[in-house]
Structures are given as structure tokens and as C-alpha cells.
Amino acid sequence: MSVDPSVRDSILAAVPSLRAFAISLCGNVDRADDLVQETMLRALANIDSFQPGTNMSAWLFTILRNHFRSEYRKRRREVEDADGRYSDTLRSQPEQTGRVEFEEFREALSKLPQDQREALILVGASGFSYEEAAKICECAIGTIKSRVNRARTRLSELLSIDNADDFGPDVTTRAVLTGNDRY
């Protein structure tokens, strides 16, 4: 099997974002990396179905999301409290999922319903448009918008912020990191 150099470069370029997406979906670095690896293998095996000129990153995100959801369904059949396990995983492994300073936010994020969490991440962190996020999640644009809104409302309730200044470090250093240019 030989890998087209441009495909190889596109896939590698997407890996950091795919990992960030996967970690925020499943809450565990090792499992996230397995998801990313499986996504790469599936992408290469199905590279003929990728339409050149379209967004490779969005295509890879779609594969990863579908794979995650089928795994999740499988696991939920095996273990009733998959949601509880997800939260526990997040709580017990802060050093694996990122820095401790994100702990409170990460825990709040873990309490969102999966549909809302993934919509919020795709739009609010991955830099996808509502339209792209809707394609990735195979739903209507309005559905994505409403999931994102509900996610934001729920997060602010969970974090019960009554003074925005109380909330989180690192604000200024992140201000430049907005936009879609990382794709």
C-alpha cells in the first residue's frame, strides 16, 4: 500500500485537531489516540470516496465521529453507566487529558449530552462553520445552532459564573487563537 504524499500531508496536518476532538469526545488520551489511528486507517482504506477539492479535515472528523459513536453504542450495551464512566475517567486523569487548570471546565464539559458537546467543540474550538459542523454531525444547521446554544447555557449554569473575572486563567494568551486558519 502506498500513500499519496499529498494525502499523507493532509492527514498528518489534521492529526493534532483530530486528537483534540477525540479527547474532548471520549475524555481519555489513550482511547482518543486509538480513535485517531483507526480514523487514519479507515480514511486511507476509503480514500477513493474522498472528493478532491473538498475539506479533508471535515471528512476525517466525520469518520472519527462515526467511529466514536459506533464504539460508544457498543460500550453502552456492555456497560450501563457509560456516561458515569466517562465523567470518572475525566476526573481521575487530569494529567492525561491536559493541565489541571482546566479541571473545572473539563468536568462541566463532561456533563453535557454528547450531541451538545460535540457541536460546541466543532463550532467553538475546531473552527468549523455551522454548515460544516452540520455535515459532520449529519443534521440540519438549525439543529447544530440549537445544540451549541443549549451547550453554552448549560455550561454557564454548571460553572455558575456570576462574575466573568472569576473564570479561568490564560485568557489573553488564547485571544489570538480564534479563526479557521489552522485548517
Next chain:
Amino acid sequence: MQAEHSSHKRDARIGKEVQSKIGQQLRALYDDVVSQGVPDRFADLLNRLDAGMADKGTRE
């Protein structure tokens, strides 16, 4: 009624600030992972696939 109105206005303003903080925190969490770059295992995987070695099940 007036008091209620201005309190709604204040809620809306605070809401906007909170949303902006949530957005920043979300990106901070995400970008923390993005900044880790591409772990070796993924570049190695592509190299092995390219070299036709993946089928032999070679793993690090």
C-alpha cells in the same frame, strides 16, 4: 417593572461576558492538545503503511 427590565439587561450583559469566557476556556483546553503536535506513533503508522509493513503487524 423598570427594575426587572434593567436586571434583565444586566443579565444579558453578564451572559455575553460569560459566553466569551466559556469560548476562551474551550479553545484553551482544545489548543492545549493541538499544540502537542503529531505524536510519533501517527507518523510511524503512515511510514509503515507506506512501506507495506502494516500487514505484518509491526508495532512499536
